[in-house]
Amino acid sequence: MEEIRADGITKRFGDVTALRNVSLEIAPGELFFLLGGSGCGKTTLLRCIAGLEIPTEGKVFFGDRDVTDLPTHKREAAMVFQSYALWPHMTVGQNIAFGLEERKVEKKEIQRRVEEALEMVKLDGLAKRGIDQMSGGQQQRVSLARALVVRPKCLLLDEPLSNLDAQLRLEMRSEIRRIVKENDLTGVYVTHDQSEALSMADRMAVMDEGVIVQVGPPEVIYRQPVTSYVAGFIGETNLLRGTAREGNQVEIPGATLVATPGVEGFQPATGSPVILSIRPEAIEIVNPTQATLAGKIIERIYLGSLIQYAVKLDDGTVMQVTEQNPQIIRSPGENRVGLKVATEDVTLLER
């Protein structure tokens, strides 16, 4: 368990700047997520932490140690690769034993620890298997075991589940979280899958174009996104352009809504352009007379446990609305419906 700190990291590849002055603190024992679209710099940041890339500027600290120039294997941070990177010319056992052999651990001890690691990932007794005899999910477990067996202080995971099918992915989520917690590891986990991050993370950082946009626990990121990018990337949302008015009121075409600022203390000047983010599940469909927004249903998607509607407002804006456990199934058509949303569910963002 060790604290990981990135201090003003910039990484350039030729003319391309992958990271711009990124600073980050990850608490000991935390499972921390780096989340963002492709090319946002999340993998580069992870590789800088791992020591597989050296930052152009800035420093990386593990606890009190400045590890910026320390080679990867001396950082005690084991990496799990997206492609697993299991060596096909070695058996499962040999793959796992590799790191211990490099550390000149005694033979008997190696054997004991390999078995222990296999047990940890629930692959007991499969040490003699070839890599090609393992399924995708099993290979994932082997690569976890290979990283764990050297008893690192940190575990770095680069999109570890992106090559698995949906069912297995769900299973491995809790598995990985269990392993990180049981082994008292500081985990850094890179993914582009927001549901993975929301369901597993202690805290997460959302990245875009080489900078960190927001850091926080999943529920804060989801409920109080600080930019429209974060709001759009984490979960689904409706983004409405509007103009700021007095006292957190925002004028949008055809209505005025009261909003809650995404960043505490955000007070846009009256008349300045802003964006409103409203989650589809925060909207309630009511009688048009009881609501500030109204329109017509133009599309319905029935998903059993929930139902999704697309509602076209009078000014032409289309809103996504989700109803949990729907009692009434409404049909698209001419009937006008009203949309009701609570003030704390309307997030006020800078445009």
Next chain:
Amino acid sequence: MNRKAAYGLTAAVTLFFAVFFIYPAVVVLKEAFYEEGKGLTFSFVIEVFKNPVYTEGLWNAFALGVTSTVASLFIAFPLALIGHRYLFPFKKSLSALILIPLVLPPFVGAVGVKQILGIQGALNAFLIKLGLADAAMPIDWLGESRFWGVVAMNALHLYPILYMNIAASLSNIDPAMEQAAQNLGCPPWRRLMRITLPLTTPGIFAGGAIVFIWSFTELGVPLVFDYTRVAPVQVYDGIKDLGSNPFPFALVAIMLVVSTLVFMASKAVLGRSKLGTAPRPKGKNVEVRPKRGKAWLCTLFFLGVLFIASLPHAGVVVLSLAQDWYGSILPEAWTTAHYQEALSHPLVVPSIQNSLFYASMATLVDLILGIAIAWVIVRSTIRGRAFLDALVMLPLAVPGLVMAFGYLALSQDGEAFRFLVQGAKENPTWLLVVAYAVRRLPYVVRSAVAGLQQSNLALEEAARSLGATPVRTLRRVSLPLLGPNLIAGGILAFAFAMLEVSDSLILAQQSEHFPITKAIYSLIGMLGNGYELASALGVWAMVFLGISIIGAVILGGKKGGLFRM
């Protein structure tokens, strides 16, 4: 997918191969193991093994094969690794140029080497000038160590095959494989031995087998070096009394068996290897830009290999321009007279015309067959396609010498291929075309297969669904997409046909039908300025082939595919 067409094509190609590839090989085996009136006999082969001259020849050939392969590996692996890992000045052009030695005819280069390493050669002159050697007792570099001379020529000629295979293997390795080892504490040197090298074995075995077979049966270089105690030369010398002497056939048969065993062994190693199932690389290989000095060291290494590999041929160029080159570092006077004289020599111009015709026809045959075979292998789902794939690759395993002997036996009076040799005066044109075509077919098939695999089947299906017939689809969609690959494979096949040695030396008997290689060989044997004339002709050939291979590399893009088994 038209199964009937696929079966038809498979049958036609198999028939072609049975007649022009398997039958000649079988004839060689028959001559070696069959005696009139006695039936099956091992007495010829046993005689060969009892004869100390033949056993020495075979042993030398085998040793040449092994040593040349190892030497090639020592050149090719560092080149491939550096090229894979680092960015350095002129990398792009250097990695194309580094392939050129493959098409520099080694037996032409051997002429240059003789000039450099001979008793009165450039090296001795250089050493005497430095005071390191005694002018009265010059060293005979090629005297006792002709073996190593042949090894050096083979290695410097064939390393590109290994280089391409290893480079292809390296680019198939997921870069995370090495990073994982690094992350777990494995230092660079051990990482190379424990991870990179084992993961490169498919390339090493695939390329190594071809290099071995090639140098095991190399005829041209030992001939020029007068290294007669090696099986291919003994076989060649035995042609004169072929009618009465079954031993050349027995020798060739033994070489065929050894080559086939090596080929099969490397196939077996590849087949058993789990590397085939390794996940395809997900991460992109990022070439490191080393510090300035180091980057230039990489450039220098590539240049050094190129320099040494082309030294023999540089010697040929100098020789072709030399008025008098004897006992001096460089010729004392220069002249272009040899080029003019060569062009007026009765052997030269016809031989260029002949080679151009033979090679073009052979390439045409290869392209037609290659496209058809590749289509069956990649696009059809018929059961025989794996067999067909293996069959068309076999010519890589069968030495040219073996095939040449089979063709020679079959083109005698009253034999099956007599019809290919028209007229009273034997004209070997079609025999040579077929022989060239069969042996170069694997390159064209490989490149066509690679091209078809890269192109998306949906593109063809789209054309079909819009109403194009299969033939029109092939012409309007598949072929244009395949173009670069076909051109690359075709140029390579053409280049190799142009400088083919064993078929040419053995099958072309009349001087008016000589291809370039046989003309060069005859010129070398001429008294007077034969060497200079041969060099001049050789330079023409090399300029031509250098242009071909650069074109092939530029058009082919991805290297390595052509020499995969």
